[in-house]
Amino acid sequence: MTEWLYQLAPSPTLLLLIVLLVALCESLAVIGLLVPGVVLLTATASLAGHQHLSLPLLLAAAFVGAVIGDGLSFWLGHRQRERVHRLWPFTRHPEWLARGIMFFKRYGDFSILIGRFVGPVRPIVPMVAGMLNMPAWRFAAVNIASALLWAPVYLLPGYLLGHSWDKLLALPSSGERWLIALGLMLIILGVGFSWLRHQLGRGGWVYMRLARLSRETPRRRRLWLALSGAHPRNEIPLASLALLVGSLVALCGWTLWVLEHGNPSLPMDRQIRTLLASLTNSWLQTASNIMALIGDMLGIIALTLPWLAWLLFSRRIAAFLHISSALVGGGFANLIFKHLAGRIRPDTPDYLTGSFSYPSAHTSTSIVLIGLAAAFTAEALPAKRRMWVYWGATLACLPMALSRLVLGVHWTSDLIGGALLGLVVCAITRLSYQRFEHRPLTPCPWGWLTVASLALLTTRIIWLPHI
Template sequence: MAFVFSYSFRRITAQLLVGNGVAELSGLADWLAAHQQWLAFIIGLIAFAESLALVGIILPGVVMLFSAATLAGSGVLDVWSMLLAGFIGALLGDGISFLLGYKFHDRIRGWWPFRSHPEWLNQGETFFDRHGGVSIALGRFIGPIRPVIPLVAGMMGMPARYFFIVNVLSSLVWAPVYLLPGYFVGASLHWKDHLPVEWLVATTVLLFIAVYAAYLCRYLLIKISADKLYRTGFLTALIYTIGISVLAMLPAGMELNTYMFDHTYSLHTPLLDKLFSAVTATGEFFPTFGMFLFALFWLGLDALHARNRAAVMNFFVYLVIALALKGTFEGMKLLYALPRPEPALSTSFSYPSGHTACMIFLTLWPLWYIGRYLSDRYKPWLWSLGLFIGLLVGESRVYKGEHWFVDVLGGFGLGLSFFMLWLIWENKHPLALSRNNFYWRLGQLAIFCAAVVYWT
């Protein structure tokens, strides 16, 4: 069965990538477009089998998922249904694997194929011993041990509630990572509203900047003290913001804005319109206000747990810094009084981008908070994710014509400046840290992220 699925989807992908193959598959594509639930079911089934112990070891799941996602991207299935199917399949596959390990324990060593290949379980146990509960999330993206980590977690007696919290959170990340590349390939090759190469390159550059900045920060923390790094980072971000603010008033700044606006407008497609509308919606008032309240919720729990003056002060300092950020960019808008681009729906002034400033601050904070529970080697992953989300929102503002390019540059510097202010404070007054709260915090973050996605 695995071979038949693999062969079929490889053949479909090969045909999709050849011009004549589109005509040959038009009948299949039309039928699946009218019966979308079948492709969604197939994607969920592949994700389930690829995540299931024993089956996932021999199944070419990555190839099959890419092929199915490519077909979905050709117009057969919408992106949200595809991601939901992959999420549910991965969630169930890992969940059943864990329950098998939890129930049968060492008896699994006598099952085929583990009795012939005991090293598969041994590698999983070594990885689990080294990384603990985080291995559930990390193991999803490491091929050789991918299908056995949930099984090993059950065998080694990991508490079920912790496993399922991490399982839900990591499945939310796993589905887009494994499915979106194929979906975008199908969309860019076969939809009239394809993805321009320029936007793919620009987004890749933003991802590189986020990853490079996060790992540079980790490297500098080894070389110099955290206090010195954060103070230097604050001054650098502040000077950068001042420089961009000057540029915004100069003719050169408007020339740059006009060039970027004209070039961006020429790259609009219906697909990108949908994607960037969803991205920019995360920076609207209600999602950002929710992120702000969520941070206060965590800080409030810390204050109740620690019951000391420092923990209470952290709550109020975060409140003051966040409100000061809001007041600063609103005041700058009134001070500069620069008009927005012609297509903008908002009637407020343009410089700087409040969406970008808020999202840089608000997305970096919870991922920095979660990173405190992890070893230093994993923290840059979270930092880069938070920074990338903020940069992506900035990119969406330029694409939608809601802000000039220089507005986004200024918003980035402003948000980073205030985040560095928080790091300076927190470094002198560390948050209370209880290892027992880690999985609860992950679960709360997963629920909150799901709520934001649903809202937008």
């Protein structure tokens, strides 16, 4: 199969040209909205890594394309500032331009840097900067600095994947069925959760059907009114209720099954551990070690401290108390489950001595943190866009969970138990939060808070490893 990939791959020179053009188009005004740049860059970077193409050359091609694309957008906005709003597609979608203008006015020069990493405004902000007469020298400085950061962030994951492709393809025959089963399970659960959450929300088919059934008898009507009356928007939070019931039942059943099979593990756990042992390489170990630092207590504090401080000082007390309680309560629940199960880890490094395996605290904590962030974000979005937030949260949680398997400190069943426990905590938190009137979480200085979180997290990773 590797020989087949080599035959399909373009020449190194053509690959560099493709990367440059994709980076340029993705940064170009309007066109960047239509080009699936992330997918194309990841694919070409993977081919480049597979061919062992020079990484500095690859990053340089992406850097040059991004600088030229933003530069052309800036020039267009500067030259056509009076006519931009009359050009297609802004005649049909004036909100695109309005969103870019509002974003630029809110963050100023910093919007060029943030815009590199934010899909909907990425190709609009440089043009808006030209329209609003940002000095060319200042734009050029921010453009170059942001492109230097953007190129490795977008290309390195694909390049590393392609560079390790040979090893990833050399799977033991016994592991193929587990990979297929896990992949199908994740897809089915993800699609099922998205569909069910939409149907149980206000306006969904299931919600509307239940509402109609409630009007058929006086008793049902009184029950429905009582339940919906407890909610500030006269809406029964069916999605959160269903998540709580489903995840709690699954957690209890899964935990009993794990305990019934005793130590050290299930047959599934041992086979998947053997599979992952054959895939272990240096960059996977390094990435997993970084994930371990991000997901422990100090890492979570570093990530959440700026956000919790903002919630507290902006007097959004309900959100502050619920998120804090969810993280602390989830931590205590993990300790209780670990001591009740008393399950031995597959491997116990010094910093985990005395800690049991089931459930995975890293997995449950990441689901609580990312899941609540997704829920609060989705709350402020139109119903049609909420699905993408939850899919993004799911994809963000996967690396944290899988890194525990790569490090060999958890069994696969530990991750499933941790995920279910995290979902239970998320559901309880959302049900409690939805019972109260509360201030909206927007507007929020999310750009500055993100930078502060990443700065604290970087400090924690570099100077405070495993303490």
